[in-house]
Amino acid sequence: MSESKRDILKRKILGAAEKRIETQGLAALRARDVTKDAGCALGSLYNAFEDLDLLILAVNSRTLARLHASLQSASASQTSPKEKLLALALAYQDFGTENPNLWAALFDHRMQPGVPVPQWHLEEHVLLISEVIGPLSQLNPNLDDDMLASRARTVFSAVHGIVKLSLDGRFVALDPDKVKAELSEFVSQYLRGNTSEKKA
Amino acid sequence: MSESKRDILKRKILGAAEKRIETQGLAALRARDVTKDAGCALGSLYNAFEDLDLLILAVNSRTLARLHASLQSASASQTSPKEKLLALALAYQDFGTENPNLWAALFDHRMQPGVPVPQWHLEEHVLLISEVIGPLSQLNPNLDDDMLASRARTVFSAVHGIVKLSLDGRFVALDPDKVKAELSEFVSQYLRGNTSEKKA
DNA sequence: TTTTTTTGTTGAACAGCGTTCAGAATCGGC
DNA sequence: GCCGATTCTGAACGCTGTTCAACAAAAAAA
DSSP states (O other): OOOOOHHHHHHEEEHHHHHHHHHHHHGGGOHHHHHHHTTTTTTGGGSSSHHHHHHHHHHHHHHHHHHHHHHHHHHHHHHHHHHHHHHHHHHHHHHHSSSSHHHHHHHHHHTTTTTTOOHHHHHHHHHHHHHHHHHHHHTTTTOOOOOOOOHHHHHHHHHHHHHHHHHHTTTOOOOHHHHHHHHHHHHHHHHHHHHHHHOO | OOOHHHHHHHHHHHHHHHHHHHHHOOOGOHHHHHHHHHHHHHGHHHHHHSSSHHHHHHHHHHHHHHHHHHHHHHHOOSSSHHHHHHHHHHHHHHHHHHHHHHHHHHHOOOOOOOOOOHHHHHHHHHHHHHHHHHHHHHHHOEEEEEEEEHHHHHHHHHHHHHHHHHHTTTTOOHHHHHHHHHHHHHHHHHHHHHOOOOOO
């Protein structure tokens, strides 16, 4: 049993696409390059995947799983909720810095016009946010689930923006260590204002 | 004198491209559509602009000017630095919500591989951040210029991330009013932790 | 004005892209 | 070993941004 030939080819194509995106970036991904790397014909790609978009989604799915694992690990290494949130932010930046092209593909990819992102993939994105919910609910026990979800999305988005714009080099490319320091300071400042405690 | 025929055509092409991006989005922009709308031949586009990328940059340049004006107006309408920063964030979200395609084009566009974004256009982006620096320096008189610039970039990026991910609908599309409320609350929380004041 | 030179415009042609599909090759059950 | 079903293959299609030789218009020179 183990693995059908069909699945083997699918994995080879997936691996080739992942390597291409990792090394050259999503924008440089070509169906012909991927199938050449995978050692199969051009048409076989469309046998294994519906189209290029779905192949990219499969790569992004793998990246999201790795990213999620990194975040879980970072969060688990801390005890207090504030430390967890700070560790999550830094782990997010670490992952983006060390996997710039794969990470960028998560957010740069767009489906063909009119085609929605499949539900299962949206849910994989939402999983990331769920990591934020735990520590955040400890800090804000009064918030109901809806508010908590919104808040988590907002906090995640803010950290994401800081990492994304710095990695895109939109406003002059930045030394990752400086970004890390800024991110640290920013999250700390936010957390200082987040709860009613007034620790100096 | 007024305007040479060459410049008139350039403006017609620019206007056509802007309308296309505004209505259909950057990804749907086609050289043939633009020149048809502008009433000229395909090749004329490359007479007026170096290539499609430079045409898009020209559109983005106009969008940035409008966005910058909106931010300036929002900031000027407030007196205290914290109010200014809050107004800037909300104005940023307003602009993105009311010009989704043009605003998205500012950050979704990528140059051809190997070609850097021209300096003059990078500086137009940096101008946006300068709006944040004023109020921020009032809140943190102790920060030197470098730190201040970094901090402003960070704050801007955080707000940008919140607006961008909500408009992209990455994690379930959101009611703009809810985003606005979340953004408001988030910025307020950050500002509460930003200075040494401890107002309840 | 007439001639010459320069400049601007045009759209057919080109290379590269994602995607399709008829035919060849392969597989699985008998 | 046979045969229907499945998979694989790569030439071909339609669309893309970009180029460029031919043409037209304007400017300069006569």
